[in-house]
Amino acid sequence: MATRPRFPLFHRLDRKAVLVCTAIVFGAIASGFIYDMAVRASFNPLEYPWYVHVHALTYSSWLVLLVWQVTMVRTGNIETHKRFGRLALVILPLMLVTGPMVAIMSREAMPDPDPGNLTFMSTQFTNVLGCVPLLFAGYLLRRDPATHKRLMLMGSIAITEPGFSRILHHPLYEWLGDGVARYYFETYPGTLLLMLAVAAYDLRTRGRLHPAWIFAFCWVFANEWLASWLYYQDGFWLSWMRALTGH
Known part of the structure; x- marks a missing residue:
C-alpha cells in the first residue's frame, strides 16, 4: 500500500516566513500597548501598580526570547538557540501565573467595575x-523541528489579542455590534488572520497542513470561542467573577 510522503521539513522560504510572522506578533503587541498608553496619557498621568509591571515584564521577556531564538536560527547559532530555549521553563510558568493575576488584581482595585x-x-x-x-508543548517537542516551529508560532500568535484588540476592537464593535459571534470577530481578528496565514503558507509550500497547526488552531479557536460565549453569560460567569474579585 502506498505511503503518504513525509511532511517536508524545510523550504527555502521558511526563514523569511518565520521572521515576518515573528515581526508581526511583536509589532502587533507593541503597537497595541503603545496606542493604549498614549490614549491613557492624554487623560491622566501614566501610573501602573506593581503587578502590571510584573505582568508586562514577563510577557515582554517571552517576546524578546522569541525574537532572539528566531535570530539565532537565522544566523546558524543552533547551540545558542538550544541553550537559551531553556529559559522557557522559567518564563512560561510565570506567564501562566501573571496573566490571571493581573486580571484579578486589577478588578479588585476597582471600586465598582x-x-x-x-x-x-x-x-x-x-x-x-x-x-x-x-x-510548553513546543518546547517538549523541540527535537521535531517542524512541530516545534509551528507550536511556538501558534502559541505566540495566541497572545496577540491584547495588542490587536486595543486598536481594532472599538471600531469593529461600532460596525458589528453585540453578540457571541460578533464578539469573536471584534476581539480576535488578528489572531485568526495570522493563524490562517500560517496555514496558507504550509499549503503553498508543502501542499498540506501540518498536524501541529491543525491541533494548535483548534485549541486556540476553542479557547477564543469559549471566551466569547462566557463574555455574555451574565448569570453564573458574572457571579463567579464578582466572587473572585471581591465584588
Whole structure:
C-alpha cells in the first residue's frame, strides 16, 4: 500500500516566513500597548501598580526570547538557540501565573467595575490558556523541528489579542455590534488572520497542513470561542467573577 510522503521539513522560504510572522506578533503587541498608553496619557498621568509591571515584564521577556531564538536560527547559532530555549521553563510558568493575576488584581482595585469589565476576564484567562500549553508543548517537542516551529508560532500568535484588540476592537464593535459571534470577530481578528496565514503558507509550500497547526488552531479557536460565549453569560460567569474579585 502506498505511503503518504513525509511532511517536508524545510523550504527555502521558511526563514523569511518565520521572521515576518515573528515581526508581526511583536509589532502587533507593541503597537497595541503603545496606542493604549498614549490614549491613557492624554487623560491622566501614566501610573501602573506593581503587578502590571510584573505582568508586562514577563510577557515582554517571552517576546524578546522569541525574537532572539528566531535570530539565532537565522544566523546558524543552533547551540545558542538550544541553550537559551531553556529559559522557557522559567518564563512560561510565570506567564501562566501573571496573566490571571493581573486580571484579578486589577478588578479588585476597582471600586465598582461594570459587568462587561468583569465578564471580559474570560478573554484574559483564555488568552493564557490558549498560548502557554502550546508553547510548553513546543518546547517538549523541540527535537521535531517542524512541530516545534509551528507550536511556538501558534502559541505566540495566541497572545496577540491584547495588542490587536486595543486598536481594532472599538471600531469593529461600532460596525458589528453585540453578540457571541460578533464578539469573536471584534476581539480576535488578528489572531485568526495570522493563524490562517500560517496555514496558507504550509499549503503553498508543502501542499498540506501540518498536524501541529491543525491541533494548535483548534485549541486556540476553542479557547477564543469559549471566551466569547462566557463574555455574555451574565448569570453564573458574572457571579463567579464578582466572587473572585471581591465584588
